[in-house]
Amino acid sequence: MASSRDDEAVEFPGRLAALDSLLDHRVRLAICVLLSRYDRLSFSRLKELTGETDGSLGAHLRKLEEAEYARVKKEFVGRKPTTWYALAPKGLAALAVHLGALTDLLSAAQG
Amino acid sequence: MASTTNARDDLGYVRDVVNRSERNAFPAGIAYLWAAIGLVGFSLVDFAPERVGMFWSIAAPVGFFLSAWLGSRQAYTAGQLSARDGRGQLLHWGGLMVAIFLLYPLIAQGALEGEAVAQVILLFVALGYFLAGIHLIPALKWAALAMTIGYVITITVDGFAWTTLGVLYAAGLVISARVAGGGRGQQPG
Numbered sequence: 001m002a003s004s005r006d007d008e009a010v011e012f013p014g015r016l017a018a019l020d021s022l023l024d025h026r027v028r029l030a031i032c033v034l035l036s037r038y039d040r041l042s043f044s045r046l047k048e049l050t051g052e053t054d055g056s057l058g059a060h061l062r063k064l065e066e067a068e069y070a071r072v073k074k075e076f077v078g079r080k081p082t083t084w085y086a087l088a089p090k091g092l093a094a095l096a097v098h099l100g101a102l103t104d105l106l107s108a109a110q111g
Numbered sequence: 112m113a114s115t116t117n118a119r120d121d122l123g124y125v126r127d128v129v130n131r132s133e134r135n136a137f138p139a140g141i142a143y144l145w146a147a148i149g150l151v152g153f154s155l156v157d158f159a160p161e162r163v164g165m166f167w168s169i170a171a172p173v174g175f176f177l178s179a180w181l182g183s184r185q186a187y188t189a190g191q192l193s194a195r196d197g198r199g200q201l202l203h204w205g206g207l208m209v210a211i212f213l214l215y216p217l218i219a220q221g222a223l224e225g226e227a228v229a230q231v232i233l234l235f236v237a238l239g240y241f242l243a244g245i246h247l248i249p250a251l252k253w254a255a256l257a258m259t260i261g262y263v264i265t266i267t268v269d270g271f272a273w274t275t276l277g278v279l280y281a282a283g284l285v286i287s288a289r290v291a292g293g294g295r296g297q298q299p300g
Contacts, residue, residue, distance in 0.1 A: 026121035030128040037129060042190025049128050077187050084190075102118050 018101035032095045035087035043083040137248045138185035142288035146281035153277030207239040250291035257283025
């Protein structure tokens, strides 16, 4: 009979497979968590919070947009053009699954 | 295991980013607005007590709506919108205003009169600031502390106690705004 430690070892690959590959990058994960916490965040606020460069953040956001995890809206705030981002329902669902898998993974690792 | 170490590091990074987003959410304009209102409103108790009721019945609701407008404008400028946070602020400060309004029957019945009316309202507001300091804007604990010290002064000191309270309240709010970073400032989109 296998020990519980052996069972955990067998379950690890399964838990890893449940992780969302798009949210596996911590910046994209942080963006989605922030967008789930707030209704809308501007590009510059996301840049300030994540500490990423324009190019890097833009690339991460484009991936989230292409996967329909995030929605984008451009408007003027005062006279300044502002790009707003919001989490799409598909992104919210993916985030819930990913965070659940991460929690399971960490719980299993702690034994 | 490397994957769990990475997961922990990633979650730590996410936690830091979210914590950063919750800091500095206190628009300096709101602090300065209430510092001015408080300084005038409290000082009136010493200099023109007959005008205190009228002043606060106009200044409090006007200040409330101006604060809501400043808060909303600051959220847009900062690029961080949250209906949940807005609702939280509205319920907290609106609830405080309703609680103060509900004191009027006691005042009308004569159960509360004279300087005690202002002292009870002051305690309500100090508690409101303290709870806001715990649940909404940590820096507001400084304003709550200033008001509590001011309350003690109003019951122990005779001359210009309310003016002293006004100065303490205004100073507490300005310190709160400075501690909180005075808002997030202007950022292009």
